[in-house]
Amino acid sequence: MSAATAVTTTVPEFRAAGTDLSERRRSGVSCGPIIDLDAGPDMLGIDWAADGSARIGALTAIAAIASDRRIAQAYPGLAAAAQGLATPQIRQLATLGGNLAQRSRCWYFRNPQIACLKKGGSDCPARSGNHLYHVAFDLGPCVAPHPSTMAMALLAYDASVSTGYRRGLSIPELLGDGSNGSADNLLGTSERIERIELPAPLAGERALYKRAISRTHAEWPLVEICVRAVLSGGSFQQIHICAGGIAPVPLRLTACEAALRGKPADAATIAQAAELATSGARPLPMTGYKLDLLKGLVRDVVERITA
Numbered sequence: 001m002s003a004a005t006a007v008t009t010t011v012p013e014f015r016a017a018g019t020d021l022s023e024r025r026r027s028g029v030s031c032g033p034i035i036d037l038d039a040g041p042d043m044l045g046i047d048w049a050a051d052g053s054a055r056i057g058a059l060t061a062i063a064a065i066a067s068d069r070r071i072a073q074a075y076p077g078l079a080a081a082a083q084g085l086a087t088p089q090i091r092q093l094a095t096l097g098g099n100l101a102q103r104s105r106c107w108y109f110r111n112p113q114i115a116c117l118k119k120g121g122s123d124c125p126a127r128s129g130n131h132l133y134h135v136a137f138d139l140g141p142c143v144a145p146h147p148s149t150m151a152m153a154l155l156a157y158d159a160s161v162s163t164g165y166r167r168g169l170s171i172p173e174l175l176g177d178g179s180n181g182s183a184d185n186l187l188g189t190s191e192r193i194e195r196i197e198l199p200a201p202l203a204g205e206r207a208l209y210k211r212a213i214s215r216t217h218a219e220w221p222l223v224e225i226c227v228r229a230v231l232s233g234g235s236f237q238q239i240h241i242c243a244g245g246i247a248p249v250p251l252r253l254t255a256c257e258a259a260l261r262g263k264p265a266d267a268a269t270i271a272q273a274a275e276l277a278t279s280g281a282r283p284l285p286m287t288g289y290k291l292d293l294l295k296g297l298v299r300d301v302v303e304r305i306t307a
């Protein structure tokens with residue numbers, strides 16, 4: 001483990017509601033200049049297009065998304081993810097853009113006395129240290145899971161992100177594939193997220209969100225999933241299964257989806273598919289338990305979505 005005194009980040013940072021940034025300012029981890037974001041009309045609120053697609057401004061509060069009736073109808077998995085994260089107080093302030101761009105929750109990253117890859121260090125202290133809450137899909141040099149619940153749900157909805165410089169970035173284009181251990185996203189310096197676009201929902205689709213958590217509230221999940229499905233004639237016509245808390249980026253569980261698409265929506269098929277949720281997993285010594293949680297969540301949520 002590399003240790004140093006006052007290991008800080010000095011890059012400029014935007015401040016939206018400051019619920020993540022303020023904690024890192026107080027601890028001394030973040031020391032660069034702050035740029036306050038102000039709510040221009042394009043960055044606030046929810047707009048609907050005639051085709052049923054939605055556009056959410058980056059400064060829209062999580063609570064506004066959680067309580068929006070039309071969002072709950074069109075994108076129930078996104079609404080449930082927003083309703084389930086953090087605390088009522090945090091949700092009231094925290095913004096969607098800030099949620100997507102929030103920094104890692106890794107206790108080594110958050111400790112101003114410890115160097116790590118995300119603070120200019122040369123290794124990941126969690127890999128050889130305490131990584132109980134870290135990844136079970138070891139995809140890159142940093143083993144912290146991506147913290148954003150909303151990014152995971154937006155991945156399930158094929159959402160895209162527009163920034164001050166670029167339009168229509170997919171969630172993988174925004175966050176990367178986990179191989180860049182030095183950053184939580186691929187935004188450039190002073191590139192701000194301006195809005196998030198969601199395609200119109202599929203006809204007849206349903207969706208559910210569920211998290212496994214180490215206490216009942218006010219905590220990031222150990223594992224979380226969002227499932228969307230279209231059922232027709234007793235079979236899965238369409239299925240999207242995304243998971244968070246398990247990898248440096250939210251993951252789409254494609255092996256599991258392939259085992260369900262076009263297949264009967266019965267308990268045996270779902271049980272077999274759930275076993276594939278961990279395809280490609282490479283747990284750390286302390287994170288094997290997350291694979292059982294993931295399989296259990298997938299089986300439970302996919303079964304419930306067929307009911």
Ligand SMILES: Cc1cc2nc3c(=O)[nH]c(=O)nc-3n(C[C@H](O)[C@H](O)[C@H](O)COP(=O)(O)OP(=O)(O)OC[C@H]3O[C@@H](n4cnc5c(N)ncnc54)[C@H](O)[C@@H]3O)c2cc1C
Nearest residue numbers: 014016017018019020021086094095097098099101149193
């Ligand atoms: C107890 C607790 C539990 C929590 N549980 C969860 C959880 O389960 N799931 C979850 O996802 N989150 C959780 N959170 C985190 C919370 O959702 C985030 O702190 C919040 O969403 C950040 O939004 P903000 O507007 O306050 O961002 P800020 O703190 O203002 O900014 C956070 C970071 O994002 C950058 N940023 C902000 N806006 C933009 C933008 N528009 N473009 C580019 N960069 C930007 C900032 O520069 C900064 O680096 C929890 C927080 C707490 C305190």
